[in-house]
Amino acid sequence: MSSPAKPGNGHPSPEGKIDALRKQTKQLKDNQATTAGHQAKEDTYERSQVRFRAVFDRSPLGHKIIDADLTIRQANPVAVAMLGFTHPDELTGRRILEFAHPDHRADWQTLQDNLWKHRMPYFTLETCLIRQSGTSFWCRVTSMLFEDEDGELGYTALEDIDERRRLEASHKRLYEAQETILHLVAHDLQNPIANIQLLVDLLERDAAGQGTAAAGSSAETSRFLVLIKQACDEANVLLKDVLYLGALEITPLQKYRIDLAAFLDAQLAPHRVAAQEKGIALTLELPPQEMYAEFNPDKFSRVVHNLLTNALKFTPAGGQVSVCLREYGGHARLSVQDTGMGIPAELQAHVFDKFTTARRAGLYGESTTGLGLFITQQIVLLHGGTIWLESREHEGTTVFVDLL
Numbered sequence: 001m002s003s004p005a006k007p008g009n010g011h012p013s014p015e016g017k018i019d020a021l022r023k024q025t026k027q028l029k030d031n032q033a034t035t036a037g038h039q040a041k042e043d044t045y046e047r048s049q050v051r052f053r054a055v056f057d058r059s060p061l062g063h064k065i066i067d068a069d070l071t072i073r074q075a076n077p078v079a080v081a082m083l084g085f086t087h088p089d090e091l092t093g094r095r096i097l098e099f100a101h102p103d104h105r106a107d108w109q110t111l112q113d114n115l116w117k118h119r120m121p122y123f124t125l126e127t128c129l130i131r132q133s134g135t136s137f138w139c140r141v142t143s144m145l146f147e148d149e150d151g152e153l154g155y156t157a158l159e160d161i162d163e164r165r166r167l168e169a170s171h172k173r174l175y176e177a178q179e180t181i182l183h184l185v186a187h188d189l190q191n192p193i194a195n196i197q198l199l200v201d202l203l204e205r206d207a208a209g210q211g212t213a214a215a216g217s218s219a220e221t222s223r224f225l226v227l228i229k230q231a232c233d234e235a236n237v238l239l240k241d242v243l244y245l246g247a248l249e250i251t252p253l254q255k256y257r258i259d260l261a262a263f264l265d266a267q268l269a270p271h272r273v274a275a276q277e278k279g280i281a282l283t284l285e286l287p288p289q290e291m292y293a294e295f296n297p298d299k300f301s302r303v304v305h306n307l308l309t310n311a312l313k314f315t316p317a318g319g320q321v322s323v324c325l326r327e328y329g330g331h332a333r334l335s336v337q338d339t340g341m342g343i344p345a346e347l348q349a350h351v352f353d354k355f356t357t358a359r360r361a362g363l364y365g366e367s368t369t370g371l372g373l374f375i376t377q378q379i380v381l382l383h384g385g386t387i388w389l390e391s392r393e394h395e396g397t398t399v400f401v402d403l404l
Helices: 015-057 078-082 105-116 163-188 188-206 212-250 262-279 297-313 345-350 373-380
Strands: 062-066 072-075 123-132 136-148 153-160 256-259 282-284 291-294 321-327 331-338 386-392 397-403
Touching: 062 078, 072 136, 072 212, 078 153, 105 123, 105 136, 163 345, 188 212, 212 373, 256 262, 262 282, 262 297, 262 321, 262 331, 297 321, 297 331, 297 373, 297 397, 373 386
Parallel strands: 282 321
Antiparallel strands: 062 072, 062 153, 123 136, 136 153, 256 291, 321 331, 331 397, 386 397
16 A cells, blocks of 8 residues: 655645554553553552551561661561660661570571571571660560562561560479479378388387286387377478478569678577587678678578578587678678588589488488478579589588679
């Protein structure tokens, strides 16, 4: 088909102009459609961003968006407050591992490495984080990757589980207390109860033959009754220790500011009589200045009682038990030193164990439950203190307690 004829002056014909206008009109329509499509996409994206921002900012969980180098790009208000800050800008640009507890940092780093290398689609971790103030809290962390216009980013959700962990720890202590009681019933009460049963059987047989040897039978009966009383006393002490331990593990600790010198002087008073009867010198050495510490006097009196009872139990007549209080490194240090039989080196690592295998009868026949020093240690730890001992067999033992 031939092209539309052009006028002799070289200008497009009317038909050519119409065709050109049609093409321009079509191009305009196409451009408008493209522009409308782009605008629709932008509007959709904007609405999506608004919805995301609403969820991100109003979520009850902490949320962070991080870059591949683990720096924080965005953080919502809950995450900001959770870590002890007041404004998101204070977190932006900080590396997330800055807030990881040193004991858990390596595990978190390994999981992040595996996530960014696409070895896993996501991970969930219960870990300990450090706030800006230096305090720590338990947190459940869930991290995943997503694609963004800037490339691949990380998304992390934080859930504060501090209260849940405290409840779990409380339940664990309660369970351990129940296990202790079961252990007591299954093992340690067997001996005194068996002894009582045996002595009762002997008394019954003795009563059946009283007609022939009344005088001898009376003396034997008295001896059996003494042994029964001793067995009952042992069982009673053991039960009291276990019940005390169970209550210790579930009862909240209340501390008071206490004058240590006055407290120790009062605690030594009832033990001075026992020391005098055994021919043991019991002394108390106090610092010239007043010393105060915050602790629970009822519970800490058990610490002093157990340490003094142990020292007197294993120190022979003519020996000495010295109680000393001094300031050491800005805190109070209590020591109880004796000149007794000491503890063999192979037993020293076990003296603070529950129902310890290191328990021994005292020099004067005193029995032991195997719980005394374990209870002592638990009370000290409950107060945030430390306890340890130094001992040489046949030379004596010193137990140290630091109160922070």
